[in-house]
Amino acid sequence: MSRESVSNGYKLFKDSSIDLLVNNDLLDYLNILSEKNKYQTLEEIMQDVDNYGILGRNLMEFNSLLANKLGEGYDSVLDIKKQILQLKKFIEILNPEEAKSRYRKSFDEFSGLNLIKSRGRLGYVFNLTQEFILLFVEIIIGNRSKILLNELFAEFGKRGIFFDKQTKKSIIQFFEEINILEKLSDSGDAQYVKSIL
Structure with a gap:
């Protein structure tokens, strides 16, 4: 077993899954706001430049309403990426830590069934x-x-x-x-x- 597999394997995977609920909700909102009939990945949404007008307009309107409801500041900049990051920030506020933790726990339990194995002091690795x-x-x-x-x-x-x-x-x-x-x-x-x- 290499050090790379320990430091960049499951640990990297686990660290990147911390915001799993927030990212899941973000993708759901973006799909609704893009008004497409087909569910898209974040990469597909970002590459769909033809839909930036619809997505941008809906995203700005939605972010403005959310900011107002949460009592947060709102930046009305016409930049899709910045609007997406702003929406992610609002979703993080809306999701309590307990919900994020429970969502992540079910993910960890699923991973523990077949995907990971304890290697003692090294921690968990993919199996x-x-x-x-x-x-x-x-x-x-x-x-x-x-x-x-x-x-x-x-x-x-x-x-x-x-x-x-x-x-x-x-x-x-x-x-x-x-x-x-x-x-x-x-x-x-x-x-x-x-x-x-």
Whole structure:
């Protein structure tokens, strides 16, 4: 087990999930205020420049009402990102610490079922089964048919999942066994992981 997997693995994941309820509520509000028929991720909302007019107008009106209700200051700047941050601040005020804590506790309990394992003094680390690894592979690959093996491991890292050398070898062997590893050379530079769907 590498230090990177301990310091940047589950700890990074846990630290980033502190505001889980607030972020969930923020995304729900943004989806309502953007007036789209399809639920969008934050990234999709931010990339939908054509909808900035509707979202911006609704966001400013909503933030103004919330600020007034909460007795907070309101900045009417015409900047989507600043308006989103302002809404997040108001949601943090509206959600009591007890609610945030309970929401987070259920997340921790779910994680404890299959995803994490105690490593004594090191704390908690991810404990991913082969099924979860395949699930993450599909999430990472998305609509593509395959991905470079090295790029796949880098994408795992972006999600706070780091593997030591021995674990990487085991994963590569697993991919070979289920026939989703396509080798164009043995160097590793031309090894692709294929989608299973």
